[in-house]
Amino acid sequence: MSLIAMRMIIPMIVAAALVCSGAKPVSATMQKTLRFGYLDHPGSALFLIAAAKEYFREEGLQVELIRYSESARGLSALETGVIDVGAFTTSDSLRAIADGKGFRIIAGGGTQLSANPLTELDDALQAETDSRGIIVLIPPSWPNAEKGTIIQLTAAIIKAYRTQQQSQTRDSKHTAAVHFDPNPDYWRLERIWRSLGLQDSTMKRDFLASHVYEEIYCDALDRMLLGPIDSILQQLFSKAVCTPNCCPASAAKL
């Protein structure tokens, strides 16, 4: 898809999502501004929706979106601390991780659907298509103590996904070209990782797994599921593979 076509799709997805839902009140304590770098790509629409709909603010986050025209430049900015969070293509992000950059993947974004009807039937073609999608990363320097902030950030992206899905149901012709999924989905990433030949003999077997921070997504989803039953969230929940608990999580729940 050409750059011009891509730039036409993003506003259409975002506009469709915004038209279909009203503004939400903001009620949270603001933290420091998070610099969120994203690739100028249709798969980045969820982050624009989260900003436009003020889902980041709802989650108590002050987010500044910074657009990049190339993943390589964005990943470099993430490495050097120019940005705090990045959303770039899966293939470039995984290659950076394989090179030892230490990024951790916290959420998924959007993937442009392939026009080739064989894609769904061929794992290699599917992995190639998926590798061009968007994933969200944080740098290794992100402090463990701020896990709550990443959960809030991911929750905002899930809210944007819900808005996008609701708008797609109402106006499908604008958004069918991109498949959105906020789930980082380790097994999908692992297929792409293998298809790109990134695992070398010196790496530990769980090298990729240690860079996919799935429990952030699970924690964010868990928190949202405490609210009223929502079919879109239920569908995400049905696909998520989160670490199960054997025993009650706290004595208070006995």
Place this chain on the structure above:
Amino acid sequence: MKRILIVLLSILTVTISAVHAVEKPKLKVGYSAGGGSLLSFIAHDQKLFEKEGVVVELIPFSSSADGLNALNSGKIDVGISFGTGGPLTFISKGSDFSIIGGHLAGGHPVIALPSRAKEFRTISDYKGKTVATPRLYTADVVWRGALKKAGIDPNKDVKIVEMKTPSAVLEAVKSGKVDVGIGAASILMKAREAGVSIVGWSNDFFPEHPCCRVVVRGKASKENPDRYRAFLRAILQAEKILNTDPDLAVAANRKYLEIDEKMAREYTLEPHQHISVDPNRKGINRMWNDMKAIDYVQSELDVNRYINVELYRDALKELLRRNPKDTFYLAAKKKFEKLN
């Protein structure tokens, strides 16, 4: 002369104590701050770890994911109550984990309104019913595995309502929105208080199914097997105490979980919960295959490479050497031969 001797003896005593203090290996043991950790509580309370030559620090975690991540990154040395499915999920993604023992098996109730209680006697009775289940919990894996084994398609023959927590399952059953609920040990008392019937147990779907397993890092257990053998010897003795002096076990659970006497008694002595150190290799294999069958895990790994039953066998052998006629340890040996 006498004074010199006293001084020399004192120095010798201090030196020996210091050497002992330095020599005792330490293990940081992570546990779920809810349940499933009773044997380690008893061993800690009764100073069995020290007796076996290992210093244990118990560290609570609020979720299995946090505990297993801490184990993976070396912040703790042992995990005792992070389930079976959790460690297996990590193993499927490449973590160097080794399951060396158990802590809890079975014990998750199936619940329904009293008026529906007689409808659920066998796994076939679930066909055509609306069933609430806490997704990815042990009982959920065990139930779905039993459906598959019985030739019932969970996607077509049963209407499954996936819930986030066992408490949500209880609410769905109470409100009559579902016909039956796959529960968890954590809601047992609440269910009884609410007048909901216990119509079966996860044990019915998979007898002796593993729940909380003792999991360690594979490399560490190969490098320093003695400290893990000592750990297992201590909790095996705790298992014997649970069987011979249940009141002491209740007191330990009460003390470490900070719950009242009634709750501690019901929770500790629930007969469907089988508390045992045996690793149950066969049971873990079945759980692994069930998880693959229902698409919770995608892996071609041989899970046996991640189960080490030798350490438990050695620990049991040593206790039998010390107590050759002890009926508890003799029974444990028989059980080991059956389950592994």
